[in-house]
Amino acid sequence: MTDSADLTEPSVDFTEISVDDDTIDDVVDVLESGRYVKGPVLERFEDRFAEKTGVDHAVGVSSGTAAILLALQAAGIGPGDDVFVPGHTFFATASPVLSLGANPVFVDVDPDTYTMDPDALADAAETAENPSAVVPVHIYGGMADMNAVNTVADEHDMFVLADSCQAHFASRDGERAGAAGDAGAFSFYPSKNMTVAGDGGMVTTDDAELAERMRKFRNHGRGDDGVHTALGLNYRLDETSAAVGLGQLANVEQWNENRNVAAGRYTERLADVPEVTTPTESENGFHVYHLYVIQVPDRDDLRDHLADNGIDTGIHYDTPLHEHPAIEERVGDVDLPRSERLTDRIVSLPMHPGISESEVEYVARTITEYYR
Ligand SMILES: Cc1ncc(COP(=O)(O)O)c(C=O)c1O
Numbered sequence: 280m281t282d283s284a285d286l287t288e289p290s291v292d293f294t295e296i297s298v299d300d301d302t303i304d305d306v307v308d309v310l311e312s313g314r315y316v317k318g319p320v321l322e323r324f325e326d327r328f329a330e331k332t333g334v335d336h337a338v339g340v341s342s343g344t345a346a347i348l349l350a351l352q353a354a355g356i357g358p359g360d361d362v363f364v365p366g367h368t369f370f371a372t373a374s375p376v377l378s379l380g381a382n383p384v385f386v387d388v389d390p391d392t393y394t395m396d397p398d399a400l401a402d403a404a405e406t407a408e409n410p411s412a413v414v415p416v417h418i419y420g421g422m423a424d425m426n427a428v429n430t431v432a433d434e435h436d437m438f439v440l441a442d443s444c445q446a447h448f449a450s451r452d453g454e455r456a457g458a459a460g461d462a463g464a465f466s467f468y469p470s471k472n473m474t475v476a477g478d479g480g481m482v483t484t485d486d487a488e489l490a491e492r493m494r495k496f497r498n499h500g501r502g503d504d505g506v507h508t509a510l511g512l513n514y515r516l517d518e519t520s521a522a523v524g525l526g527q528l529a530n531v532e533q534w535n536e537n538r539n540v541a542a543g544r545y546t547e548r549l550a551d552v553p554e555v556t557t558p559t560e561s562e563n564g565f566h567v568y569h570l571y572v573i574q575v576p577d578r579d580d581l582r583d584h585l586a587d588n589g590i591d592t593g594i595h596y597d598t599p600l601h602e603h604p605a606i607e608e609r610v611g612d613v614d615l616p617r618s619e620r621l622t623d624r625i626v627s628l629p630m631h632p633g634i635s636e637s638e639v640e641y642v643a644r645t646i647t648e649y650y651r
Pocket residue numbers: 342343344345368369371372416442444445465466467468478479480
């Protein structure tokens with residue numbers, strides 16, 4: 280790659296890496312079988328995902344949003360329940376809470392890891408009327424401090440659902456994302472660390488009864504006898520999607536490793552630029568860098584400079600969650616200074632499993648020269 284290469288295009292053909300020939304053969308087998316939903320491929324995908332995550336059960340669903348919704352619904356969350364969510368995350372961490380008629384309570388994040396601050400959670404739970412559940416988010420691929428979150432949750436008898444949509448097979452303190460807490464919710468949206476070549480999601484849990492309720496809710500609340508005993512909808516995951524997911528499972532840990540190595544290079548190259556705050560990794564963890572996010576004082580100018588040099592960047596996320604109109608009009612004014620400050624300072628640098636050392640080098644050099 281030359282210095283002026285357009286980094287909006289990956290330097291390797293990522294389609295080749297992402298969906299290999301064996302996976303394509305498996306998808307064709309599904310197509311030829313004529314069995315497109317509720318079949319054996321989904322069961323294999325679920326079993327394999329559960330095993331790799333280190334839990335007893337995994338339930339495949341139609342999206343990460345559905346995973347969050349169904350897990351909370353199966354835990355009995357509904358009107359009158361206070362559900363704690365971090366102020367810095369994607370909309371879909373909180374929207375299912377509102378869809379269930381429960382009350383999202385926004386908690387500020389740790390300024391270094393960007394994950395829910397357990398002390399702020401403890402304070403919020405102390406003053407809440409009906410603390411019922413907490414949804415920490417493993418944001419950008421780094422896990423929240425689940426030991427601390429679980430301690431607060433235990434004190435208030437709260438259900439813990441870890442939004443793991445950005446953190447497939449990340450780990451911290453000996454547990455993988457989706458294993459720490461009562462349940463974990465994953466997304467397979469195409470930009471995630473692994474995908475099903477479309478929308479899809481998964482809930483992981485050790486709780487057999489919770490898993491059974493979710494299986495029911497994802498299929499119209501229908502029992503094996505054909506009787507509908509719960510108000511479920513249709514949140515099923517297709518067999519073709521499951522076939523792609525199984526293929527991805529064989530590779531995702533290598534891709535995570537590639538992301539982690541690329542992140543290490545960014546952090547090393549940017550260490551001497553005082554204006555740049557690079558990501559913090561927890562000591563006992565493995566960060567899977569769904570995104571590599573830095574903080575800078577003049578974010579928009581830096582982004583313009585990078586764009587002028589062919590480098591595509593993103594912002595995840597530029598509006599604090601509680602300030603989106605769809606949420607603000609329901610919860611009113613919320614004060615989360617750390618989450619609010621972040622939204623003005625963060626920028627996501629190019630990151631994917633095929634990113635080369637020279638690409639990382641070029642991005643880091645362009646940033647370094649900008650501040651010189
Ligand atoms: C943190 C987080 N939560 C929830 C979701 C929702 O997942 P999906 O887009 O699969 O519904 C996403 C992904 O978009 C996410 O990044």
